[in-house]
Amino acid sequence: MKKPVTIKDLSKHLLLSTSTISRALTNDKNIRKETREKVLQAAQELGYKPNLTAVNLKLGRSNSVGVIVPEMITPFASQVLEGIQEILWPEGYRVIIAQSEEDPQTEKKNLQLMEQFQVDGIIICVCDQAVNQSLYLQIQQKGIPMVFYDRISKEMEGSQVIVDDYMKSVFMVEHLIQTGRKNIVHLHGPSYINNSAERFKGYKKALEKHKIPYSPELVIKTGLTFDDGMNAARQLLESNLPFDSIFAFTDTLAIGAMNYLREQNIKIPEQVAVASFSGTTLSTLVYPQLTTVEQPLKEMGRTAAEMILNKISDKSYEDKTVVLDAKIKIRASTTV
Template sequence: MKHITIKDIAKHLTISVSTVSRALVDDKNIRRETKEKVLEAAKKLGYKPNPVATNLKYGRTNTVGVIVPEMVTPSASLVIEAIQRVLYPKGLKVIIAQSNENSETERENLLTMERFMVDGIIICLCHHSKNKEEYMRLQKEGIPMVFYDRIPDAPDASKIVVNDYTKSFFLVEHLIRSGRKRIAHLQAPDYILNSHERYRGYRNCLEKFNIPYDDNLVIKTGMTIANGRQAAERLLKNKIPFDAIFAFTETLAIGAMNYLREQSVKIPNDVAIAGFSGTELSTIVYPQLTTVEQPFEKMGQTAAELILEKIKNPETSNRTVVLDAEMKLRQSTECRI
């Protein structure tokens, strides 16, 4: 179907393009009769104004780019939904891109947002520093950015996070108080800053309860359910004794739990399992998974509010907002029978 332009209206009425353009924006210098003819022709031909072209006249596209690392878990959809709830009533639309846990794909997504001339970018990173130069360049060129959950190591940026250290400490403390002493930690890659904070919470909690740290119990792995399975398999094959698992994400925890159950390991009697970044996925597995649940909707809402501030006033100071997360105790960490 052909898109009708103001050139088509001008040709239909044998008048100039500029006259059509001025009539469509209700220019006071255009005669009433001409305006009526233009509007009637526009309706007859099925003309629809191009909002992007209109907005560009005022130096804005009224769009915000949102880049997420993955869409396997519901976390991204919760964040995006909250962003849209804030931005849509303000007349801003959202362009969404997924980086698939790949920093090169993330870079391409950033460049795509730049080409689309978005007014701002909200992003959860794949790697804390790989695309640091791009973040800095885009912001210098006038595209404000807000980072949430997985953030860069650059101090000069607006960020929304939770207290990864404190909540990890409390989650490991819960495992210890339920009688566990050999707690394995499935750690995310070093290039994710949250990984260091959650590991620090794990290690300091062991120290508080005078439980010896064992490097064999720390398995550095990826982020997926398959990575969780592989980590659990490694623990069993290496005959490393453990009675609990604290996983960086619920995907790792679910993968580990599924593999252990296939090997006839009873959850939680033999091994208790808990994870961070919980979503509703943790409630549809068996047994239901103990997790720390981040407030993803609040993250999205706050990110949208911060990007609006930056769009309205580019001189607005960068802020770091720390949100509370909630520990959800479920069957996967119940005390031994």
């Protein structure tokens, strides 16, 4: 295990000053072509690798960005992460990932850890639109830029990457209506998530547009898990309310509900159609495959990464909100 070769080694070897070596390596213009090439060749031969830590110390950065996701059980985050890394890695950035496990306290701890790690920027999908608000602000005031994706908070500072939850929900519910469904249940997401309200608004709008009366009993407030979906379905069946379709807040909820219904020998989609929002690969893993609003997850990651890069290199880069397009995927769970 020999020592790595440094600029100084090159300097001695080529009888050039470290400044010149550095210039050659960083593509500085104040250097003759021939010397640059000589240096580059020697660097190649001796196997020189720049010491990132030293560079970072000198440049006052860490060359890393933190990503905080609520969970990684569903493939939602993994897709976004791929997009993020696709952009960030070639730029030499390390990506540090943390899971908040849907718990604001854990999120807080993770944010503090990110600070301690001195990340240059943070990309986050928040787990609660309210709780850590002031912390987000504090962090940004310390000069660490933040980009929010998917789950945001309405009046928050910082750049955002989202889809149009409202409109896409309208479309999704309209699809159910077009297939002849009238009694549409909505599995309403947790109120601490901003998207819940948006999707709910979309649901109501679609009903209104098609003159279907809105019945509050058909809206079930749920959590986020598979079990929450099952329980919601149980609750529905026990209530004896007639319903012919479900529009769920997420894939996970939809799958939970679907499985419970099938356990009760209810045919999907014949008796009850099921549609959801998210568009993770989970929706194609289940039987029947799930109709869902498919978000461009990789694209979301890429966009967030590009934004954070801009904000890192130019602190005065203005915050903006990018709305990506999501596609309605019609699958077997809603069509016979």
